[in-house]
Amino acid sequence: MSELYRRYGKLLTLIMILLTAFWLLALVIIPNIVLFEFSFESYLPVDQLGGPLDVYSLKNYETFIYSPIHIRIFFQTIIYSSLVTLLCLCMSYPVAFYLAKVIRIENAPTIFLLLLIPLWVSEILRSFAWFIILSFQGPLNALLLGIGIIGKPIRWISGFNGVIIGLIYSYILFMLFPVYNAISSLDSNQIEASEDLGAPLWRTHWRVVIPHAKPGIASGCVMVFMLCAGSVIVPSTLAAPNSRWFTEIIQQWMFEGLDWNVGSAYAFLLLVLCILFVSIVMRVLNVRLVDIAK
Amino acid sequence: MSEAVELSKVSMDFAQFRAVNKVDVTIKAGEFFSFLGPSGCGKTTILRLISGFMDPTEGAVKIGGVDMIGIRPNARPTALIFQNLALFPLMPVWENISFGLEVRGVDKATRRAKAEELLNLVELYDSADKKISQLSGGQKQRVAIARALAVEPKVMLLDEPLSALDLKLRQHMRAELRAIQKRTGVTFIYITHDQGEALAMSDRVGVMSQGILQQVGTPMEIYNNPANGFVASFVGENNIFEGTVKSVKAGVASFATALGNFETRLGKGVAAGSKAKIYVRPEHTALQKTTAPKANSVPVEVGDVAFEGNFVNIFVRDRLGGTHMIQAQNDPNIALPANGSKMHMVFAPEHAVVLAAAATSSQS
Ligand SMILES: Nc1ncnc2c1ncn2[C@@H]1O[C@H](COP(=O)(O)OP(=O)(O)OP(=O)(O)O)[C@@H](O)[C@H]1O
Ligand SMILES: [Mg+2]
Numbered sequence: 001m002s003e004l005y006r007r008y009g010k011l012l013t014l015i016m017i018l019l020t021a022f023w024l025l026a027l028v029i030i031p032n033i034v035l036f037e038f039s040f041e042s043y044l045p046v047d048q049l050g051g052p053l054d055v056y057s058l059k060n061y062e063t064f065i066y067s068p069i070h071i072r073i074f075f076q077t078i079i080y081s082s083l084v085t086l087l088c089l090c091m092s093y094p095v096a097f098y099l100a101k102v103i104r105i106e107n108a109p110t111i112f113l114l115l116l117i118p119l120w121v122s123e124i125l126r127s128f129a130w131f132i133i134l135s136f137q138g139p140l141n142a143l144l145l146g147i148g149i150i151g152k153p154i155r156w157i158s159g160f161n162g163v164i165i166g167l168i169y170s171y172i173l174f175m176l177f178p179v180y181n182a183i184s185s186l187d188s189n190q191i192e193a194s195e196d197l198g199a200p201l202w203r204t205h206w207r208v209v210i211p212h213a214k215p216g217i218a219s220g221c222v223m224v225f226m227l228c229a230g231s232v233i234v235p236s237t238l239a240a241p242n243s244r245w246f247t248e249i250i251q252q253w254m255f256e257g258l259d260w261n262v263g264s265a266y267a268f269l270l271l272v273l274c275i276l277f278v279s280i281v282m283r284v285l286n287v288r289l290v291d292i293a294k
Numbered sequence: 295m296s297e298a299v300e301l302s303k304v305s306m307d308f309a310q311f312r313a314v315n316k317v318d319v320t321i322k323a324g325e326f327f328s329f330l331g332p333s334g335c336g337k338t339t340i341l342r343l344i345s346g347f348m349d350p351t352e353g354a355v356k357i358g359g360v361d362m363i364g365i366r367p368n369a370r371p372t373a374l375i376f377q378n379l380a381l382f383p384l385m386p387v388w389e390n391i392s393f394g395l396e397v398r399g400v401d402k403a404t405r406r407a408k409a410e411e412l413l414n415l416v417e418l419y420d421s422a423d424k425k426i427s428q429l430s431g432g433q434k435q436r437v438a439i440a441r442a443l444a445v446e447p448k449v450m451l452l453d454e455p456l457s458a459l460d461l462k463l464r465q466h467m468r469a470e471l472r473a474i475q476k477r478t479g480v481t482f483i484y485i486t487h488d489q490g491e492a493l494a495m496s497d498r499v500g501v502m503s504q505g506i507l508q509q510v511g512t513p514m515e516i517y518n519n520p521a522n523g524f525v526a527s528f529v530g531e532n533n534i535f536e537g538t539v540k541s542v543k544a545g546v547a548s549f550a551t552a553l554g555n556f557e558t559r560l561g562k563g564v565a566a567g568s569k570a571k572i573y574v575r576p577e578h579t580a581l582q583k584t585t586a587p588k589a590n591s592v593p594v595e596v597g598d599v600a601f602e603g604n605f606v607n608i609f610v611r612d613r614l615g616g617t618h619m620i621q622a623q624n625d626p627n628i629a630l631p632a633n634g635s636k637m638h639m640v641f642a643p644e645h646a647v648v649l650a651a652a653a654t655s656s657q658s
Contacts, residue, residue, distance in 0.1 A: 189380035196345055196367045196374045197394040197445055207393070211384045 039264035060265035070249055074270070077246040078277060080160050081228035084167045088175040088224050089217065091168070096176055097209065100184035101191065115173060123170055127237035130166050131157070134238070162238035163245065170234055171227045175220035182216025183209060218287040222278055229274050246270055296481040297358030297371060297448035298323045299344060304353035306339050306505075313339045315505040316353070321483060321498075323358075326475050328484045330492040331502030332528065337485045338377070340502075341451050344483065345374045357449060368397075373442035377453040379434055381426045387413070387437055388422035394445035412440040416474070432463045439474065449481045456491065468495055489529045493517065501525045503652050521562065524652030526573040533574045533618040539648060542566050547648050553612055556590040557643040563650040570648050576621035578645035581608060581637045589640045594618065596631045606630065610639055 004013050040056040048054065064070055099108060118126065133140050134156035141153040156162060186209060194204040210217070235245030250270070254263035282289075299321040306314040314336045321327040329337045343350050344357075346367035355362045362370060373394075382390050389396070391412055392405035400408075410422055416436035421429070429437065435455060442450055452471075456464045472495050475482045486492050492499045493513040500510045501524070509521035520526035527534070537551035539560070547560040549572055558572050585591040594610035597617070601624075608620040608631065618639060622628065631637060 187378070187380060189376045189378055190382060192347060192367070193374070193376060193380040193382075194393070196347075196372070197441070198368045198397040199393070200368060200397075203397060207385075207396075208382060 035260075035264040036268060038261050039268055041261050043259045043261045060262045061269065063262050064266060064269055070246075070266075073244050073249060074246050074273070076160075076244075077229055077270075078274070080164060081167075081225050084164055084171070084228045085175075085221050085225045087164070087168055088172045089179075089221060092172060092175040092179050092220065093217075096180040096183050096213075097205075100180050101186075101188060115176070118169075119173060123233050124237070126170060127166050127234050130162070130169060131237055134162055134165065157238060158240045160240075160243045162240060163235050163243055166234040166238040167228050167231060170231070171224045174223045174227060178216040178220040178223070179213055180216075182213035186212045214287060218282065218285075222282075225278060226274060229270065296323045296479055299449055299481065299483065300354075300356040300359075301340070301344075302354045302356070304340075304343060304350045304355060306336070306343060306348070307351040313505050314343070314350070317502075317505075317507045319500055319507060319510055321481060323481055324479050326472065326482045326484065326495060326497045328486060328492040328496040328499045329502055330486055330489055330499050330529070332487055335502045336505040337487075337502060338453055339505075341374065341453050341483065341485055344449070345372050345451050346370045371448035372451055373445055373447035373449075374451045375438050375442050375453065375455045377455070377457070379438040379455070381434060381437060381441070383426045385426075386422070387418075387424050387426065387429070390426065390437055391440045391444050393441065398445075408444060409440075412444055415443070415477075416440045417470075431459050432467060435459065435467060436470075439471070443474075443478065443480075447480060449483060450475075452482065452484045454485050454487070456486075457488075464491075471495065493529070501528060503528070504654075506653055508653055520573070520647075520649065522652050523571055523573065523649045526647075526649055531576050531619060531621075533576060533579060535572045535574075535616075536569075537572070538569055539564060539566050546643060549648055552614055553592050553616075556646060558590075558646040558648050559644060561647050561649040564648050570650060572646050572648050574641045574646045576607065576619040577605075579618070579620045579639055579641045580622070581610070581620050581631060582640050583637060585638050586640045589642050590646060591638045591640045592618075594637060594639045596633055596635045596637060599630050599633070601630075610637070612639075 004016070008016070039060055040058070042053060042055075042057065042059060044051070044053055064074075099111060103111070121129075132138055136153055136155055136157075138156075140156065141150075144150045145153065156165075190208055190212075191204055194208045195201075199207070230247060231245070232247045232251060235243075236248055236251075239245065239248075246266070247270070250263050250266045253259050253266060257263075301317050301319050301321075304314060304317045305312060317340065329340060331337055339348075342348050343355055344362075346362065346365055346369075349355075349363050357371060367374075382393065385393070388406060388409035391409040392400070395405045395408060406422070413419065413422060416439055418433055418436045418440070421433065421437075426434065426437070438455065455471075456467050459467060468491060471482075471484075484492075484495065493516070496513060498510060498512055499516050501508045501516060503524050509516060509525045511519075511521075516525060516529055520529065523534075526532050535549075535551045535553065535556065537549050537556075540548045540550050540555070542548075542560055545560060547558050547564075547566075549556045549558050549570075551572075556572060564570050581594075581596070582591075592612055594612050597609040597611055600607040600609070604624055606622045606624055606628065608622065610618050610620060612618065620639060
């Protein structure tokens with residue numbers, strides 16, 4: 001703070017702080033507070049607004065508790081988001097290790113550029129691209145049939161398969177970068193010391209690399225999990241008829257049912273329950289919030 | 295308990311650059327052997343070749359008579375102490391020390407007991423449960439040694455492990471390392487660019503320059519009979535005169551310089567008629583008012599005099615501007631020459647030696 005003061009002077013510092021405060025307040029806090037209030041009000045016809053029925057209640061939240069389908073979809077969202085997180089971790093870790101410790105440092109920027117290019121394409125386009133790739137008559141099946149790996153086309157987009165593939169593709173870099181950062185800060189001599197003391201590769205990773213990379217792994221996991229659970233575009237593009245995502249229910253309440261009150265309640269439930277879930281997992285795995293903030 | 299390490303014609307190339315050039319040496323079982331050389335001469339590379347982090351481009355590495363090429367570090371009977379120690383900061387001290395045992399599937403109680411035992415060996419008591427970050431530099435050093443000893447290596451490799459310590463602790467740890475080596479009987483291969491360290495600790499020293507092993511010998515041999523000019527000037531101080539070998543008679547060379555003729559011993563690889571340099575240790579020279587009849591003598595002008603306590607260094611300048619150092623033992627009656635006085639620097643023929651420059655790749 002005093003650093004800012006010294007560097008930019010009083011006026012500029014004040015302007016910057018005010019702008020940040022405005023951004024936080026107007027674009028993050030106030031809309032959330034409004035939605036939060038919404039979630040306790042009832043969806044009423046205009047003429048009853050301010051009438052005897054216009055009181056705060058937990059009715060909207062009860063809607064969730066009394067809808068077994070919604071509860072099931074909620075748990076599906078949590079479970080499949082966890083699965084995507086886990087798969088992202090399993091796929092990112094070796095790549096991150098390879099980038100951080102195996103390849104020559106001069107080659108890293110090129111590879112990062114190649115990894116980043118897909119991220120410049122909008123999420124909608126990427127989801128549609130996967131929709132096309134995975135479709136029954138699509139290029140993936142054509143390719144696999146062509147080289148004779150499969151005998152007849154596979155229905156890729158069934159159950160949660162499509163959603164899982166799409167989510168992994170969309171969010172894997174949010175896992176890769178923090179894990180890469182964490183691993184590259186490890187002194188390579190420690191890896192060698194472990195090997196020199198007789199450790200096979202897996203033990204070096206288990207005892208030396210992973211403990212060191214834990215904060216990075218944790219922040220990657222939290223990020224990917226929250227992005228997955230809150231994702232709208234991928235599930236709505238790549239879902240099969242029987243695989244629904246909790247965000248789709250929220251969307252339904254808000255834009256099809258036009259009931260913003262229940263929609264808000266559902267949105268807050270998702271947020272609160274996800275935070276709860278993440279905290280429990282972090283507690284179980286003995287990760288602290290300060291580690292992630294680093 | 296310990297094994298011999300045999301390097302035969304070992305070379306290591308990094309792309310175009312030859313970091314180690316045909317190094318040929320056998321380190322005996324139970325020996326304390328030092329590689330001594332300036333920064334970048336390939337010392338660490340040799341250690342990494344022995345520990346197995348890389349294999350030589352040419353030549354063979356044998357430990358206890360077994361060819362080690364292609365064997366990973368985790369399967370070699372060596373333990374390496376890294377230049378920066380590379381302790382595991384997230385494990386407490388005792389887990390660091392017993393990591394090698396954990397790898398070998400030893401149960402926790404035995405591991406803990408062994409760690410305590412090793413902590414006693416390196417004289418670090420009550421530190422088993424400390425974090426690495428709570429230790430001082432010297433204590434970390436000891437933990438690194440204990441960690442390496444825990445796997446009962448046949449050969450211990452140490453890469454300048456004392457370079458990060460202050461002078462006092464360094465001298466203390468030198469003695470300690472030497473004592474641990476004696477107690478355990480393990481072959482120690484020690485790397486340093488500090489000649490004092492190498493001379494004080496080692497049974498034998500290998501002096502390296504630009505990837506080439508220049509000389510192998512006991513500290514006394516290295517100091518008293520350097521094989522070539524590089525060794526002579528890298529290990530200890532020397533006064534150097536350039537000139538030509540005129541003739542050789544009964545092992546005594548007659549050496550012509552711009553300052554006059556000297557009689558000297560003749561080192562290996564120098565032929566009559568060739569250009570070379572002679573090397574004289576400061577402690578083998580003296581200052582006199584007159585020339586000495588049986589010794590070599592150079593007229594000089596006295597410059598600075600540095601009183602070092604047990605001895606005195608007198609810096610002098612010859613007629614051509616070359617500076618030399620004369621070292622005299624201190625005694626209460628010593629008469630120090632005045633700055634600017636004209637005197638003679640004298641040295642006996644048996645204390646001066648003509649040496650060729652360092653061995654280069656074309657010669658070996
Ligand atoms: N992996 C590598 N790739 C390319 N060159 C290397 C590599 N490792 C070492 N070298 C080069 O080989 C030479 C010897 O390096 P080495 O680390 O063995 O020196 P050293 O004697 O241990 O020096 P210091 O006393 O500074 O530690 C150096 O010139 C170095 O640049
Ligand atoms: Mg080195």
